[in-house]
Amino acid sequence: xxxxxxxxxxxxxxxxxxxxxxxxxxxxLCTTPRLFGVGRGGPLxxxxxxxxxxxxxxxxxxxxxxxxxxxxPLVDLTAAADAATLRVTLAxxxxxxxxxxxxxxxxxxxxxxxxxxxxxxxxxxxPVAVAAPWLDHDRCVAGRGCRTCVDACPAGALRWVGGAVDxxxxxxxxxxxxxxxxxxxxxxxxxxxxxALEAQVRAIVATGGRAVAFVCRDAERVDLEPGWIPVAxxxxxxxxxxxxxxxxxxxxxxxxxxxxEATGCPLSNGARVATALNDARAILKALGLxxxxxxxxxxxxxxxxxCTGPEGLFGAGSDQRVIAALAEAASVxxxxxxxxxxAVGSVAIRADACTACARCAQSxxxxxxxxxxxxxxIVIDFDPASCVACGQCERTCPELGAGAIEVARGFQLExxxxxxxxxxxxxTPMCVMCGAPVAPGAMLRRIVEALGPGQDALVSLLxxxxxxxxxx
Amino acid sequence: VSWAARLTVFRxxxxxxxxxxxxxxxxxxxxxxxxxxxxxxxxxxxxHSVAPWIVEYLHQLRSADLMEMEECRMAMFEVGSGTHACxxxxxxxxxxxxxxxxxxxxxxxxxxxxxxxxxxLTRQDTYTPDHVVVQLEVMSLLCGREATQHTTAVxxxxxxxxxxxxxxxxxxxxxxAFTRHLxxxxxxxxxxxxxxxxxxxxxxxxxxxxxxxxxxxHHP
Numbered sequence: 001x002x003x004x005x006x007x008x009x010x011x012x013x014x015x016x017x018x019x020x021x022x023x024x025x026x027x028x029l030c031t032t033p034r035l036f037g038v039g040r041g042g043p044l045x046x047x048x049x050x051x052x053x054x055x056x057x058x059x060x061x062x063x064x065x066x067x068x069x070x071x072x073p074l075v076d077l078t079a080a081a082d083a084a085t086l087r088v089t090l091a092x093x094x095x096x097x098x099x100x101x102x103x104x105x106x107x108x109x110x111x112x113x114x115x116x117x118x119x120x121x122x123x124x125x126x127p128v129a130v131a132a133p134w135l136d137h138d139r140c141v142a143g144r145g146c147r148t149c150v151d152a153c154p155a156g157a158l159r160w161v162g163g164a165v166d167x168x169x170x171x172x173x174x175x176x177x178x179x180x181x182x183x184x185x186x187x188x189x190x191x192x193x194x195x196a197l198e199a200q201v202r203a204i205v206a207t208g209g210r211a212v213a214f215v216c217r218d219a220e221r222v223d224l225e226p227g228w229i230p231v232a233x234x235x236x237x238x239x240x241x242x243x244x245x246x247x248x249x250x251x252x253x254x255x256x257x258x259x260x261e262a263t264g265c266p267l268s269n270g271a272r273v274a275t276a277l278n279d280a281r282a283i284l285k286a287l288g289l290x291x292x293x294x295x296x297x298x299x300x301x302x303x304x305x306x307c308t309g310p311e312g313l314f315g316a317g318s319d320q321r322v323i324a325a326l327a328e329a330a331s332v333x334x335x336x337x338x339x340x341x342x343a344v345g346s347v348a349i350r351a352d353a354c355t356a357c358a359r360c361a362q363s364x365x366x367x368x369x370x371x372x373x374x375x376x377x378i379v380i381d382f383d384p385a386s387c388v389a390c391g392q393c394e395r396t397c398p399e400l401g402a403g404a405i406e407v408a409r410g411f412q413l414e415x416x417x418x419x420x421x422x423x424x425x426x427x428t429p430m431c432v433m434c435g436a437p438v439a440p441g442a443m444l445r446r447i448v449e450a451l452g453p454g455q456d457a458l459v460s461l462l463x464x465x466x467x468x469x470x471x472x
Numbered sequence: 473v474s475w476a477a478r479l480t481v482f483r484x485x486x487x488x489x490x491x492x493x494x495x496x497x498x499x500x501x502x503x504x505x506x507x508x509x510x511x512x513x514x515x516x517x518x519x520h521s522v523a524p525w526i527v528e529y530l531h532q533l534r535s536a537d538l539m540e541m542e543e544c545r546m547a548m549f550e551v552g553s554g555t556h557a558c559x560x561x562x563x564x565x566x567x568x569x570x571x572x573x574x575x576x577x578x579x580x581x582x583x584x585x586x587x588x589x590x591x592x593l594t595r596q597d598t599y600t601p602d603h604v605v606v607q608l609e610v611m612s613l614l615c616g617r618e619a620t621q622h623t624t625a626v627x628x629x630x631x632x633x634x635x636x637x638x639x640x641x642x643x644x645x646x647x648x649a650f651t652r653h654l655x656x657x658x659x660x661x662x663x664x665x666x667x668x669x670x671x672x673x674x675x676x677x678x679x680x681x682x683x684x685x686x687x688x689x690h691h692p
Contacts, residue, residue, distance in 0.1 A: 056519065063523040105672035106648075108521045110679045127683055129521035170682050 002094040005035065006047035006077065013083030020207075021045075021094050033058040035065055042067075043097035045090060047075045056113055056126045070107065070131045070191050071100030073232070079215075081226040088209040088229050095203030099196035106134045107190050109174050131191035131234070132174045135167050139186035141365040148365075148390045149178040149187060154237070154269065175235035175269065180243070183343070183365045183388045185316030191217075192233050194314035198246070204229050205251040210304070211297045212247045214239045214257040222258065227297060236260065237269025241279035241342040242319035244294055249307040249325045254297040255280075275341040283323060283411075286337035287330045305329050317366060319343045320385055320416075327413055336412035344411045345389025347382050349424045353404035356380065356426040356440035360393035360405055369393055370420075373428070378440050380424040384415040433469035438462075477619055482515035484615035486526060486673055491608035493529065493666040494549075494560055497541040505533025522669070522676045529669035532662040544660045556657045558650070562602035565646040578602055582642070586610065589634055604650070607643055608670075611635060632681070639678050647674040 001022055006012055008025035015023060026035070030052040044067055046058070059069040073093040080086035109132035135158075140146075147160045157172035158165055179187045185194075204212060213228040214236050222230055233239060239257040247255045257277065259270035281291040289305065292298050307329040313322055319342050327333070347360075347369060356378050358371035368386040372379050389409045397405045415421075426440040438444070444463050451459065461470060489508055492501060508530040509517070517523050547556040559565075562582075563575035571577070582601035586592065591610065593599075599606050618631040651671040658664050 059521070060516075060518040060523075063518040063521075066524070068524065069521070105522070105525065105668070105675045108676065108679075110521070110676075110683050112683065126516070126519035127680070169679065170686075 002043040002045065002097055004045045004047065004090055004094065005029065007049055007052075009052070010049060010077070012047070012077060013080070013086055015083055015087055015090075019087065020091065023090075029058075030054065033061045035061050043094065043100070044072050045075060045093040045097050046072055047077045047086075047090070049078055050074075050076055051078075055128050059129060060126070068100070068103055069129060070103045071097060073097050076222060076230065076232075079222040079224060079230050081224065081228075084208070085226060085229060088204055088207045091207040092200040092204040092209070092229060092231065096196045096200040099193070099199040101190055101193055101195070103131065103190045104134065107131050107188075109169055109172060130174050131189050132169055132172055133167070133176060133179050133187045133189045135165055135178075136186045136188065137164065139184055140165060140182075141184055141186070144363045144365060144392070145396050146183065146363070146365045146390065146392050147395075148181050148183055148392070152177050152181040173235075176233065176238040177235065177269070177272070180238045180240050181343075182316060183390045183392075189234065192238075194312065194318070197231070197233075197243075197314045198250070198311065200231060201247045201250050201252065204231075205247075205304075210252060210301065211254040211256075212252045213255075214243070216258070216260060219258070224258075225297070228256070235269055237272040239273065239276050240319065241276050241283060241339065242322045243314060244276055244280040245283060245322045245326060246313035246318065248293060248305055249313055249322055249329075251304045251307075253302055253304045254293045256295045256297075272341070279339045279342040282337040282339060283326070283342070286335050286411075287323075287326050287332050288335070289326060289330050317343070317386070317388055319388075320411075323411060324385075324416070332413065333417060334414050336410060336414075338408065338410040340409065342409065343388040343390075345387045345407050345409045346384045346412065346415060347387060347393060347423065348406045348408070349380065350402075350404055350406075351424060353399050353402040354424055355399055355404070355443040355446050356424055357398060357443055359396045359398060363392045363396040365390060365392060369423075373437055376428055376430060376437075377425050378428050378437065379422060381420050382423045383420040384411070385419075429463055431466035431469050432464045433472065434466060436466045436468070438464070438466050478515055480615050480619040482512065482517070482520070483677060484612050484619060485512060485515060486522075487608050487612035487615060489526075489530070489533075490666070490670050490673065491605050491612060493533070493662075493670075494608065495605045497536070497538040497545065499538070501533055501536055501538070501541075505530050505536065508533065520676065522672045525665075525669040525672040529662075529665040532665040536662055540660060541662065544658065544663060548654065548657060548663070556659070558654045558657050560604040560650065561600060562604075562607070562642055562646045563600075565650045575602075582607075585634075585638070589614070602642075604647070604670075607638065611638060611643070614638070632684075636681055636685070639674070639681065643674050644678040647671060 003022045005024045005026050007029035008027045030049050031054060033054060062069045062072055073096050075089055075093050080089055108129045110127040111130055113128045142160060142165045143163045150158045150160045150165060154177060155171050155173045157168045158178060176189050176192055179189050201212060209229045211228045213224055213230050214233050215222050215230045216236050217232045217234050224230060236257040236259060244255050244257060257273050259273040260268050277295050280294045284291040307325050310321055312318060358380060361369040361371035361380055366386050366388055368383050370381055389407055391407050394400060394405055394407050426442050428437040428440050431438050447462060448459050489504060492504060509527060548558040549560045551557060563578050579601045586601060593601060614631050614635045621631060648671050651667040654667040655664050
């Protein structure tokens with residue numbers, strides 16, 4: 001069974017019986033952490049008063065007991081407005097502790113403690129270990145030109161070097177924004193995995209929680225009204241529209257995310273939080289659902305939406321799954337919205353500017369754009385329900401200057417329901433020597449235009465033989 | 473004893489324990505495993521995020537079967553081919569260079585560095601300068617020098633600079649790849665634990681020294 005230990009230094013509300021986890025109160029837990037009663041290993045949650053906490057000492061004590069500090073959620077006892085809120089918060093935290101996948105050496109980032117305890121001040125004590133994102137190069141699609149994480153990183157810790165992304169852990173602020181922007185889920189952070197987050201929200205719903213607020217892990221102050229259950233993340237800048245909507249699918253009645261500015265966090269990602277909140281509201285509005293469930297807690301405390309949402313609501317590409325589940329709950333099959341930051345989009349190709357080179361399809365990290373040869377025709381088709389609006393196809397298009405391709409962030413349910421559709425097709429002459437496709441007709445016409453008149457022999461060679469056979 | 477001096481002795485002890493694991497097994501290993509956790513705990517082991525991996529390695533060391541270890545070590549580190557091969561040499565793990573002399577150049581660079589800090593490999597040494605045992609032993613020795621400097625109130629910067637160079641230019645570049653492979657091919661749990669501990673500690677030590685460098689108040 002998961003154990004919960006709470007600092008007993010200040011008044012803590014009576015949690016009552018039937019909690020589903022063991023609770024122990026320890027005096028002076030924040031100032032001089034000692035976990036005498038705790039055995040080795042097993043999931044653990046610790047309730048603390050952050051302003052008094054000696055975090056390096058607590059982490060050392062957890063390690064001494066065979067526990068990984070990155071897998072022990074710290075619950076802010078000062079943020080819980082009443083006993084009911086604290087019960088639900090602790091239930092969520094225990095579910096998150098149980099779902100902790102374990103950490104690797106690469107996941108750890110060392111920081112100087114923001115607040116030095118008296119002991120640390122005198123002895124210049126150990127640094128604090130926090131979970132840092134780690135890039136799985138086997139899953140990363142930077143080789144195809146993707147640099148979504150590089151563009152999103154607010155600290156400049158990610159660099160695109162020669163077809164690979166380089167992560168500078170020293171510059172990284174461990175905000176986790178790259179984790180939620182990676183279109184293929186190649187960046188992981190053990191402290192905030194999609195599975196653990198989903199387990200936490202489901203536990204909150206199961207114990208009666210009705211409103212969820214994403215808050216920064218390092219928030220100096222969290223002023224939440226009674227009823228809001230805090231869910232700590234490395235930085236609320238990583239919260240996407242999909243993350244805001246996922247709890248509604250699970251059964252929460254209202255969701256919000258507190259921007260950095262409201263909690264004294266130095267990262268200042270408030271603009272990202274505002275974009276995510278606005279996108280989530282726009283999605284709800286487009287589906288005919290009450291948008292006031294995002295960012296505020298409706299006064300009449302409405303019933304949760306009745307969704308039969310799938311699992312995997314917080315992982316890569318989950319925005320589409322969340323929107324589809326909400327549309328099903330609202331029995332809506334048409335409508336859509338233009339969005340500012342959500343990872344849903346659609347691609348349009350202008351046939352008069354496109355040469356059908358298929359670079360867009362080759363670079364698409366999620367396979368929304370695909371190219372194939374059907375006899376003498378090259379076909380580029382598109383699945384709008386898979387597009388994550390990363391803009392990779394735009395960046396790699398050689399005819400971008402001519403406006404050949406355009407990505408619009410947003411969704412149309414009619415397009416999603418219609419499934420994969422043909423965006424572009426072009427005739428391809430076949431090689432007279434080997435029978436392989438030579439090049440799309442539009443591309444050959446562009447080459448002929450560039451060569452100008454009087455190049456008939458060269459044009460004939462280029463349009464009748466493939467690249468392999470031209471030298472023969 | 474100041475925190476900085478205690479930290480340096482801790483780092484010296486861990487580097488020596490890791491080097492011993494990669495070296496030919498000897499009778500003292502099990503005793504080192506038994507006493508290691510207590511010694512390191514006194515030096516603040518649990519204040520460091522690498523503690524779980526170090527503890528696991530030392531636990532494995534306590535019950536090490538020396539014959540089994542030697543068999544496994546030979547197959548991985550000495551034979552040089554086959555499914556278990558995992559050469560413990562930096563030149564085998566650095567990015568492949570088209571220059572056929574790349575390994576010799578790397579070894580000469582390291583040998584020059586060792587000479588500059590007053591060390592030389594003798595003819596009796598069977599390990600090349602880029603061998604994991606040599607590099608870890610040198611790190612341990614440099615930490616030992618820094619610890620002496622702490623106690624004699626001499627600024628430890630020269631020794632720290634040497635450690636940073638060896639860590640940044642060599643150990644932290646190849647040890648992660650080498651130990652990840654070792655983790656996959658090792659049959660013995662001890663070597664799996666050693667691989668994890670070595671990877672964790674090299675990554676940790678580099679991050680730690682970077683942090684100390686960035687904050688001059690933490691220099692002794």
